[in-house]
Ligand SMILES: [Zn+2]
């Protein structure tokens with residue numbers, strides 16, 4: 001005998017399995033769970049509920065496991081993302097539990113290189129990613145290439161068309177506490193959404209230190225053409241502002257950030 005609560009249980013299982021997804025996909029999964037339960041038992045009707053309420057219910061269920069279905073945004077597109085965030089452990093080994101010990105060593109070294117890249121680049125070339133000692137000593141170069149590709153495929157890293165590696169929305173969400181704890185002085189925050197920022201624009205005045213993701217900047221520009229802090233004129237195209245991310249590097253082409261996403 002199925003009942004309406006089975007749809008929620010199915011949905012939570014789907015979240016535990018996929019771990020991160022867009023809102024679009026998450027909502028499609030929820031409707032699929034409702035349909036599946038109703039198909040099993042025609043006498044059961046599973047009422048749809050507003051998304052925010054469903055998320056609240058899901059998080060009440062996940063709370064006892066110290067997990068949270070948490071919202072973030074893709075830094076380039078602004079697309080809303082959801083990830084299963086471990087609230088108890090913030091160590092990479094616990095968070096990225098799909099990685100083997102040598103992959104974790106490699107991933108942590110890559111995260112460090114990306115966060116500490118000069119000029120707020122928050123990205124590294126594939127040559128830098130495979131350089132010793134970033135790459136574990138016991139890993140061959142072809143082996144490292146395979147592991148890097150799997151980090152991208154599993155949504156931990158982004159690889160741009162120019163071959164630069166950066167942190168994905170999944171990493172920024174799931175590793176948020178680890179990053180804040182490990183690199184307290186090296187992270188930027190978006191003035192608009194208050195999420196971590198590794199790709200975005202800054203006030204051209206410089207010292208006021210106001211940063212925004214490009215989609216957040218687009219939203220802000222509809223309301224104001226001035227920096228919210230120093231009142232400098234912001235009525236210029238985002239590519240004229242100071243940049244964080246791959247665009248901040250000299251090698252990058254000004255009109256093509258070259259980032260690739262692909263969460264579904
Ligand atoms: Zn933002």
Ligand SMILES: [Zn+2]
Pocket residue numbers: 203204205206208209210227228229230231232
């Ligand atoms: Zn300013």
